[in-house]
Amino acid sequence: MQNYYQKEIETMPVEQIEALQSEKLVKQVKHVYENVPYYRDLMDKKGVTPDDIKGIEDLHKLPFLSKADLRDAYPYGLLAKPLSECVRIHSTSGTTGKRVVAFYTQNDVDMWEDCCARAIVAAGGTNEDVCQVAYGYGLFTGGAGLHGGSHKVGCLTLPMSSGNTDRQIQFMNDLGATIICCTPSYAAYIGETLEEQGFTPDQIPLKAGIFGAEPWTEEMRRGIEKTLGIKAYDIYGLTETSGPGVAFECCEQTGMHINEDHFLAEIIDPDTGEVLPLGSKGELVFTALDKEAFPLLRYRTRDICVLSREKCSCGRTLIKMAKPMGRSDDMMIIRGVNVFPSQIETVLLNEGYQPNYQIIVDRKGNTDTFDVNVEMNADQFSDTVSGVTAKEKALANAMKIMLGINPTVHLVAPKSIVRSEGKAVRVIDKRKLHD
Amino acid sequence: MSLKQLNIFVENKKGALVEITETLASHDVNIRALSIADTEEFGILRLIVNDNDTACKILSEKDFLIKITEVVGVKIGDQPGKLSTALSVLDDEDINVEYLYAFMARTEKHAYVVLRVADNAQAEKALEAAGYHMITDADINKL
Numbered sequence: 001m002q003n004y005y006q007k008e009i010e011t012m013p014v015e016q017i018e019a020l021q022s023e024k025l026v027k028q029v030k031h032v033y034e035n036v037p038y039y040r041d042l043m044d045k046k047g048v049t050p051d052d053i054k055g056i057e058d059l060h061k062l063p064f065l066s067k068a069d070l071r072d073a074y075p076y077g078l079l080a081k082p083l084s085e086c087v088r089i090h091s092t093s094g095t096t097g098k099r100v101v102a103f104y105t106q107n108d109v110d111m112w113e114d115c116c117a118r119a120i121v122a123a124g125g126t127n128e129d130v131c132q133v134a135y136g137y138g139l140f141t142g143g144a145g146l147h148g149g150s151h152k153v154g155c156l157t158l159p160m161s162s163g164n165t166d167r168q169i170q171f172m173n174d175l176g177a178t179i180i181c182c183t184p185s186y187a188a189y190i191g192e193t194l195e196e197q198g199f200t201p202d203q204i205p206l207k208a209g210i211f212g213a214e215p216w217t218e219e220m221r222r223g224i225e226k227t228l229g230i231k232a233y234d235i236y237g238l239t240e241t242s243g244p245g246v247a248f249e250c251c252e253q254t255g256m257h258i259n260e261d262h263f264l265a266e267i268i269d270p271d272t273g274e275v276l277p278l279g280s281k282g283e284l285v286f287t288a289l290d291k292e293a294f295p296l297l298r299y300r301t302r303d304i305c306v307l308s309r310e311k312c313s314c315g316r317t318l319i320k321m322a323k324p325m326g327r328s329d330d331m332m333i334i335r336g337v338n339v340f341p342s343q344i345e346t347v348l349l350n351e352g353y354q355p356n357y358q359i360i361v362d363r364k365g366n367t368d369t370f371d372v373n374v375e376m377n378a379d380q381f382s383d384t385v386s387g388v389t390a391k392e393k394a395l396a397n398a399m400k401i402m403l404g405i406n407p408t409v410h411l412v413a414p415k416s417i418v419r420s421e422g423k424a425v426r427v428i429d430k431r432k433l434h435d
Numbered sequence: 436m437s438l439k440q441l442n443i444f445v446e447n448k449k450g451a452l453v454e455i456t457e458t459l460a461s462h463d464v465n466i467r468a469l470s471i472a473d474t475e476e477f478g479i480l481r482l483i484v485n486d487n488d489t490a491c492k493i494l495s496e497k498d499f500l501i502k503i504t505e506v507v508g509v510k511i512g513d514q515p516g517k518l519s520t521a522l523s524v525l526d527d528e529d530i531n532v533e534y535l536y537a538f539m540a541r542t543e544k545h546a547y548v549v550l551r552v553a554d555n556a557q558a559e560k561a562l563e564a565a566g567y568h569m570i571t572d573a574d575i576n577k578l
Contacts, residue, residue, distance in 0.1 A: 376444070376500060377500070378500060378501065378502045381442070381444055381500050381502050382442070382502065382504075383440065383442040383479060383481060383502065383504045383551065384472065384479070384533060384534070384551070385472045385473075385474055385479060388444075388477070388479070389474075410476060411477075412446060412477075413444050413445075413446050413498070413499070413500050414498050414500055415498045416446060
């Protein structure tokens with residue numbers, strides 16, 4: 001038997017959902033044009049007025065928003081509601097020193113929590129379940145989103161946040177957690193820890209897990225499903241559009257249903273911006289149809305993926321997105337945190353280093369390793385090992401403050417980083433993230 | 436009064452040391468003493484040579500990371516217990532030795548000890564007060 005959280009929407013015929021999207025888009029464009037001078041300028045420059053947008057067939061006329069716009073407009077430039085109507089913010093891990101701050105009205109929070117609730121119900125959740133939320137709580141959207149969704153479903157919610165694995169395991173067993181929400185790497189780590197402590201999958205109360213916020217492979221999914229004895233569901237989202245729950249997986253596990261009544265998806269050619277036909281591989285773009293406080297129109301996610309609208313055995317008619325298969329920029333997701341090489345560069349320049357560096361990302365077991373080699377000059381070099389290692393630690397610390405995660409820094413000799421055609425290779429990602 | 440030490444950053448890879456020694460040899464730079472501090476990832480080669488300027492120039496040209504620091508050089512007798520006596524002078528003054536290495540003179544009945552301390556002047560003062568003779572770059576050139 002299939003369960004839905006909002007059956008009418010989740011199983012709505014395509015023509016109806018498209019009509020709904022059109023109706024919402026027309027209203028949303030008016031709302032943004034009237035309340036967000038930054039986007040109004042972009043529309044004016046393109047010669048588009050709200051009257052030109054009569055339905056989703058006119059979506060392509062609207063200008064794109066990118067991460068750079070969000071940085072330019074920081075913090076209030078894209079806000080569409082007075083702060084008196086906003087009840088919360090969340091924030092990304094921050095790029096080149098500036099974070100993206102997203103604002104939420106109470107309606108925005110409700111809509112987002114509904115999206116997460118749909119994901120939990122699709123994973124088999126009901127009010128009989130005990131849902132352990134082991135995403136980080138705080139500025140990060142993971143904890144808050146699934147926490148709210150779990151409440152909506154009526155699960156007994158365990159607001160664990162991430163970390164303290166022994167306590168996670170104790171609560172999981174003592175309170176009989178049946179659903180866990182966290183990053184896939186943390187799920188794998190909890191699984192390994194349980195295995196080390198002698199737990200077999202049938203002794204673990206969990207039945208399902210909802211995992212996202214970082215890339216993971218089918219192989220990793222099978223590993224987690226085996227050690228925890230659960231079914232592992234993927235979830236997708238980004239702070240800019242609200243958080244996790246923009247798209248979620250159903251029991252079929254063949255891509256994620258997009259909550260397209262709230263988020264209108266397009267696939268574009270990342271180089272030309274041209275909209276590509278359904279089924280093409282390209283950059284995913286979202287238009288938030290219902291968001292009030294931070295309503296991004298045509299936001300370029302930089303995630304490369306494919307959309308499809310095939311009939312799904314779960315009965316949902318919502319369009320599906322494949323797991324993102326890469327990025328159209330140089331962003332990396334390391335231990336669930338967005339990392340741009342430009343951030344590393346900023347830290348190096350601040351700390352008096354030349355921007356000659358190389359980032360090496362790998363995965364040992366199920367945890368990402370993050371190493372940064374940096375060419376040093378005579379100022380940083382000293383005659384003692386302790387002097388050099390102290391410099392490495394200081395630099396790693398400065399990077400941690402910028403990125404939110406701790407790299408291992410290795411100072412290396414000048415000109416020792418391999419250059420191809422004069423340009424150093426900045427990133428070596430040895431992880432196997434895509435099947 | 437000073438003794439200059441060359442510090443060269445050496446990555447742990449095949450051929451790194453021989454490239455340094457060959458470069459020095461090809462320009463007639465004579466190594467008087469050396470020590471290496473090594474970790475799993477890199478080493479620091481410390482050299483006392485007869486011609487610092489040339490050594491610095493030719494190694495920098497080959498992109499070696501090189502830095503000159505001043506260390507304390509002290510002459511001690513070449514007999515059992517003499518190093519210990521010299522170190523106890525520093526110990527009495529609470530001077531910590533970060534590292535040291537020693538080398539022999541060819542003609543005299545002496546050894547030379549190179550010391551890295553936090554404060555060179557303080558260590559030199561203590562050793563001289565105890566009757567030790569400091570060695571300088573000029574002494575190295577005469578060896």
